Amino acid sequence: MRLLSLEVQNYRNIASASLTPGRELTVICGNNGQGKTNLLEAIWLLTGGKSFRGGKDAELVRRGEPFAVLEASTLSAQHPEELLLEEPEEERRIRMTIGTPDSSRPGRNASVNGAPPKRASALAGSFPAVVFDPGHLSLVKGAPEGRRKFLDAALCQLYPGYLTVYRRYIRALQQKNALLRRSAAGPERPYAEKAALLEVLNAELAVQGEAIQQRRRAYLERLGPLACSNYAELSHGAERMELHYAAQFEPGGLAHLLRARQSEELRAGQSLCGPHREDIELLLDGQPAKVFASQGQQRSVVLSLKMAEAAAAAAITGEHPVLLLDDVLSELDDGRKQYLLTRMREKQTFVTSCDDTAFLKTDGEVYRMNGGVLTKA
Template identity: 40%
Template sequence: MHVIRLATQNFRNLEDGELFPCKGVNVIYGGNAQGKTNLLESLWLFTGGHSFRGAKDAELPKLDVQKGTNTSKASLALDFHSEERDQSAVLNFENGRRNSVINGVKKKTGSALIGKVCAVIFSPEHLLLIKEGPARRRGFLDGALCQMKPGYAGLLSVYNRSLLQRNALLKDISRYPELEDTLSVWDLRLAKLGAEVMRERGKYLERLAPKVHGVYAGISKNHEEIQISYSPSVKNYVENLSLPDAEQAFLEELARTRNTDLRSGFTNSGPHRDDFEIMLDGFSARVYGSQGQQRSTVLALKLAEAELLSDFTGETPIVLLDDVMSELDQSRQDYLMNHLHGRQVFLTCCSPETVELLKTGMRFRVEAGKVFPENME
């Protein structure tokens, strides 16, 4: 898919106006605090998701400096090409609530837009995906699977509910030991649901791995090799285990850790403790990777996620890259500017030298909320 036109009204610091991006790479540049990220955010909101900066909807309409509050309404409009036709969407933010209009049809919610516009976003916060503990990486996996597999979100929430119930029982047993007899019922239930979660995550990573490998080879110009692999909390779970065998593996693990679980009042093993490993030339990217390598790694994960999603849906998501350029050397910057073919990219940066790297595409200068398209010559 690609965006044909974006119009903003009363949105953050952006001056009301419209923008006509190209189908390839669009570079948005300017000094700090001019409105570059706000522009990417306005595009992202059409995915139906929350702001990637964790902002509340009520904060999006332009601040009224005199009153010291946000104005009551902001409005965004998008013309885009998807599913082999031109489409349009409007997204209104009014008094902290959203509503939308899709191809002329009014919808009461903003979430009606989900699935219409697809995008992947990289912003500096996403570096935590590699820098922090496993919860972020599980979040990445689950987010991707929820977009690709309609039933996955439901499966995950039932698993999490069962986990909470098992944990509550573990705590109760310390006061009422006779309850231990009922624990095996919860073990069976958790193992059944957990086996499905593990298999979905394992299969997803197996499909993602060659794509990550390919993108990273491009970014590093074949100088470094990346490997990702599933690192399930259930130790005897191995790749391609059948559902009954995966269930059995989880059950055995629950039996093995039962005493520890009873002491801690918590389930110590299972998909809620999963992780995946990211290695660069055989070493952990999290522990040993340089800033530039870690950035390249997260980019490779995000771009690979987009590739897999487009294999699956037939639509290529738009790629939003906020402030990725710093800490990348010129050859890696060149890759992002000139080698991401076949998809629409919006990329922000500060330095005018970086902008010069763009060979074909469009550039937009942002100054105090005003967006100026520039000639490439």
């Protein structure tokens, strides 16, 4: 996958910007707060996912403007040498609006090659990308929710049908939690009626939950060895990383678990079991990274996971995703910086940095961002 061009209008602090990236490395340099991450975020939105920085869509539109526009040309090619042919594969033109360009479709909408606009989430799987930003360090020491989101976001890009399964699970879970809260607050419904509703919801949760865990387990079987190998190379063998799926149930066992804990859930007023309660266990030399990892080790763990995510996507889809690396070299020693720079070859990578020194000897395109204004260096 390659991004050929990007046009941005009224996005966060960027009034207008035009980017023609390099075949491999593109560096966006500038001081903090100038808009470097905003540009990376705009590229990420082409995946159909939400902002990796959080926030509402309205916050993505430049202050005082009714909407923002992102326009991009992308090229899908399973082998880099295909890009050298006189007639490459057909380019895809993506246009995304954020805000309210008309009153009928607020929010984020996207069209591909001039087709009628759809919700931006429909882009899932069409523009694969992997993003790293400093906020992802919470993957190591943060709550399990962040690690589950890491898995689910990757799976939604790789398998569009996964998003449907995930949404069905979440919808049933929300309905179940609402029923359990009412049950804990007082007997609004007859017990038999509550039990019947719980049985229906648990049946749906069992089906969708088993499918979610199956996909997660299979993905981690591919991702884990790649991530651990990456960490060994990043740390020059100084530490050994392990990755395990901390499951609440064995395959085929969710329905039994839901029945076994129903009384406990009724007392608690919330759902207590299922894939929404599971986690990824990260270990360094056999010790929980969540407890013992230093800041530099945390960054190395997350970078190892992100590079493994990209490699797994390439193996599964036949296309290497675009890499979006925000402030990736901070707090890394020279050896780890050099390792990362070598890993950026033969794939399209966008990097933001306050200091372009590490990139002066590369063949990449270098841009500067100052006050939301993008210029070629």
